[in-house]
Amino acid sequence: xxxxxxxxxxxxxxxxxxxxxxxxxxxxxxxxxxxxxxxxxxxxxxxxxxxxxxxxxxxxxxxxxxxxxxxxxxxxxxxxxxxxxxxxxxxxxxxxxxxxxxxxxxxxxxxxxxxxxxxxxxxxxxxxxxxxxxxxxxxxxxxxxxxxxxxxxxxxxxxxxxxxxxxxxxxxxxxxxxxxxxxxxxxxxxxxxxxxxxxxxxxxxxxxxxxxxxxxxxxxxxxxxxxxxxxxxxxxxxxxxxxxxxxxxxxxxxxxxxxxxxxxxxxxxxxxxxxxxxxxxxxxxxxxxxxxxxxxxxxxxxxxxxxxxxxxxxxxxxxxxxxxxxxxxxxxxx
Numbered sequence: 001x002x003x004x005x006x007x008x009x010x011x012x013x014x015x016x017x018x019x020x021x022x023x024x025x026x027x028x029x030x031x032x033x034x035x036x037x038x039x040x041x042x043x044x045x046x047x048x049x050x051x052x053x054x055x056x057x058x059x060x061x062x063x064x065x066x067x068x069x070x071x072x073x074x075x076x077x078x079x080x081x082x083x084x085x086x087x088x089x090x091x092x093x094x095x096x097x098x099x100x101x102x103x104x105x106x107x108x109x110x111x112x113x114x115x116x117x118x119x120x121x122x123x124x125x126x127x128x129x130x131x132x133x134x135x136x137x138x139x140x141x142x143x144x145x146x147x148x149x150x151x152x153x154x155x156x157x158x159x160x161x162x163x164x165x166x167x168x169x170x171x172x173x174x175x176x177x178x179x180x181x182x183x184x185x186x187x188x189x190x191x192x193x194x195x196x197x198x199x200x201x202x203x204x205x206x207x208x209x210x211x212x213x214x215x216x217x218x219x220x221x222x223x224x225x226x227x228x229x230x231x232x233x234x235x236x237x238x239x240x241x242x243x244x245x246x247x248x249x250x251x252x253x254x255x256x257x258x259x260x261x262x263x264x265x266x267x268x269x270x271x272x273x274x275x276x277x278x279x280x281x282x283x284x285x286x287x288x289x290x291x292x293x294x295x296x297x298x299x300x301x302x303x304x305x306x307x308x309x310x311x312x313x314x315x316x317x318x319x320x321x322x323x324x325x326x327x328x329x330x331x332x333x334x
Contacts, residue, residue: 003308004084004093007036008062009100011295017099018044020301025053027302030309033093035059035084059083062100065294069103073111081105085112088287095288095308097279099296105289106142106282113287116317118324121150122284123224124291125161127277128234132215136162136171140227140280148191151175151221152199156327157283157320158219159201164314165307166218174207174217176226181206188223196221238272278303281311283320288312 007017018041021032031053034041038058045054061079063072073082081100085108087093098105115122123139138158143150155173162171175193177185182193184206196203207217209230222230245265270276278300279290288311292304
């Protein structure tokens with residue numbers, strides 16, 4: 001399997017991206033195609049070819065974070081994210097992974113890979129830790145304004161993601177709302193509730209924000225504005241909790257107790273750390289495109305490649321195609 005990795009994207013490019021690529025190649029047995037400025041990449045490689053499992057494709061341009069994504073993707077045909085995505089389109093790579101501009105990756109995926117037939121709005125799906133394991137939340141930023149039909153498609157794609165990648169035979173799908181009652185919410189959630197209730201997915205009803213992390217649902221759907229706020233709030237809360245934990249730990253005088261608490265804190269940090277989950281697939285595009293956190297270091301990049309590898313292996317794109325073809329034949333997506 002070949003994974004195209006944008007070597008120029010992210011806060012810690014190229015050093016951490018290259019390190020993550022080497023780790024992924026060694027540990028996952030995939031071929032990593034590093035896309036970006038060849039001289040800068042080779043300098044970071046420092047002669048390490050990982051048995052031929054890492055190669056380089058030169059792309060001299062970079063889409064900066066402060067650039068308008070759509071305009072930049074159209075103008076910079078030789079940018080690392082565009083070239084990496086084009087490799088997937090041409091069949092030279094099985095998936096693309098980037099920690100660069102999310103907007104640029106979305107634009108590249110839509111322009112080059114295109115949408116799966118029947119998909120109105122692709123969605124970004126991310127995993128969040130819960131008391132029971134993890135929950136897939138989507139959309140977390142691709143679509144600010146949504147219609148009920150969009151949320152239904154998010155639910156379908158999220159269910160398939162949970163089934164294929166998380167191994168859940170009948171994922172529980174919840175609709176993020178301000179209350180559990182069917183009558184709660186705005187126009188979007190009220191209409192979406194009705195559509196989801198009438199669908200053949202395992203819809204369990206409304207779920208409040210506080211319940212996301214308790215484990216009552218395997219998939220939670222919402223529009224991208226709400227989802228992004230939830231995601232960023234969760235990241236901030238995790239960081240602040242770990243900071244508070246360290247502050248209290250510093251006040252603990254019992255040495256044995258402190259050692260035990262350090263062990264607990266390390267275990268908790270792993271559960272809360274986004275780097276463990278790697279990347280968020282852009283569901284609904286006609287190819288595997290995994291979005292990694294902008295501040296990703298080597299471990300997060302390695303895990304993002306793992307997500308891409310699993311998504312390819314489990315045939316998620318094809319599963320979405322087949323499911324939406326069935327929905328279309330029933331007239332649901334008309």
